[in-house]
Amino acid sequence: MKSILLIALSAVVLLLSACLSSQGKTLATSIKDKFMNEQKTPWETFIFAPRHYPVELVAGESFWMYDNGARIGFTAHANGGWRSAGAQAGGGSMLPDGINLTWLSPTEGKYYHVRARIPKEIILREFNRKLSMDIENKLKTEKFKEIHFALAPGGFVSMRLGWAQVEEVAQFQAKEVDISWEYFAEANHFNPEGLSEEKYLAGFTDKLPEHIQVQRADGTVPYDRWKAFNTQKFPWHLATTLDLHGYTEFLINGNMSFIAKPELDLSVYTDKQTVPAWYRIYFKREGKRYRGNIIVTQNDPDQREQPEGDVEIFNIFRQYFAEDKRPAALVIDIIDGQIVAYLDNGITKRDLPLYDSDYRVLKDDEYPWFK
Numbered sequence: 109m110k111s112i113l114l115i116a117l118s119a120v121v122l123l124l125s126a127c128l129s130s131q132g133k134t135l136a137t138s139i140k141d142k143f144m145n146e147q148k149t150p151w152e153t154f155i156f157a158p159r160h161y162p163v164e165l166v167a168g169e170s171f172w173m174y175d176n177g178a179r180i181g182f183t184a185h186a187n188g189g190w191r192s193a194g195a196q197a198g199g200g201s202m203l204p205d206g207i208n209l210t211w212l213s214p215t216e217g218k219y220y221h222v223r224a225r226i227p228k229e230i231i232l233r234e235f236n237r238k239l240s241m242d243i244e245n246k247l248k249t250e251k252f253k254e255i256h257f258a259l260a261p262g263g264f265v266s267m268r269l270g271w272a273q274v275e276e277v278a279q280f281q282a283k284e285v286d287i288s289w290e291y292f293a294e295a296n297h298f299n300p301e302g303l304s305e306e307k308y309l310a311g312f313t314d315k316l317p318e319h320i321q322v323q324r325a326d327g328t329v330p331y332d333r334w335k336a337f338n339t340q341k342f343p344w345h346l347a348t349t350l351d352l353h354g355y356t357e358f359l360i361n362g363n364m365s366f367i368a369k370p371e372l373d374l375s376v377y378t379d380k381q382t383v384p385a386w387y388r389i390y391f392k393r394e395g396k397r398y399r400g401n402i403i404v405t406q407n408d409p410d411q412r413e414q415p416e417g418d419v420e421i422f423n424i425f426r427q428y429f430a431e432d433k434r435p436a437a438l439v440i441d442i443i444d445g446q447i448v449a450y451l452d453n454g455i456t457k458r459d460l461p462l463y464d465s466d467y468r469v470l471k472d473d474e475y476p477w478f479k
Contacts (some may be wrong), residue, residue, distance in 0.1 A: 154194035155186040156258035162187035164212040171204035189413030191362035214312035219262040222282035238274040247477040262331030275366040341380035347437035350391040358385045360418040377435045400467030
């Protein structure tokens with residue numbers, strides 16, 4: 109009887125082993141088939157964080173692919189700005205299915221984690237678009253080839269596509285998590301006994317401006333600031349009396365786009381959008397060609413981005429549309445030789461502040477696309 113039971117048990121074990129082996133081969137074959145059949149889409153990753161609110165990504169499996177059949181890991185430190193000076197972190201040739209990011213926010217003294225699927229079909233569609241790029245006096249046809257993650261205090265994450273232009277495609281909310289110092293140190297390849305968490309954080313926080321250190325001590329870090337920049341949209345559109353031939357638009361949520369004739373159409377309001385930061389415009393006036401800069405944010409495009417720089421223009425838009433929710437035009441004009449910008453819905457007009465805004469006549473060999 110025992111012999112019969114042993115024979116039966118051996119048969120079951122062999123059958124289970126065969127099934128597991130078959131499943132493993134099937135999974136490996138499935139992953140290989142997906143890899144071979146999927147469109148190759150080379151991309152690089154960049155990490156952004158507001159200045160003085162740095163992030164330190166924990167090294168690990170940052171992207172997952174093929175329903176967790178494969179993973180890509182990277183680490184990065186970012187501190188350059190919400191929409192500028194991103195830190196390069198890695199890349200690949202196949203688009204991932206999702207993100208698995210864990211990071212330390214030294215200013216807050218907190219760890220965050222987010223795991224989520226990304227809008228892969230949208231990204232693939234956008235990566236295949238041909239886009240005009242305004243660079244070095246020329247118009248170049250380029251494509252998106254970067255994936256950006258902007259990480260804000262409080263765990264808000266903005267996912268953007270970049271290079272030729274910049275376009276936000278998803279938003280995520282990370283959760284605060286508890287991570288042991290030993291795990292963080294070992295994941296980032298240093299000895300936790302040789303450097304305490306307090307000393308490590310002090311390497312960041314001791315260099316912070318005084319008002320940021322006060323925020324840290326008092327618990328007044330602006331957790332909702334950058335989330336509001338990206339989630340609060342208002343019914344406005346660009347308008348001008350100038351003979352406009354093209355413009356590059358920079359929004360405070362990080363979006364950047366270039367539009368030129370014949371695609372340029374300022375005749376109608378289309379949809380709500382986030383608040384503008386500045387414009388580079390190309391126009392004709394009295395038979396001459398001009399390029400102008402209209403900067404409505406305190407963040408000078410030629411200087412380091414400051415965390416408070418976009419607050420003023422954001423509050424102006426929020427107050428204007430809180431008092432009157434009708435769509436308004438952001439009008440750019442030249443009056444008495446000076447560039448002006450204002451919001452106008454036909455009833456209420458609100459002048460906008462301008463910083464280092466100007467325009468100049470173009471030389472014959474500048475911007476040959478614009479004649």
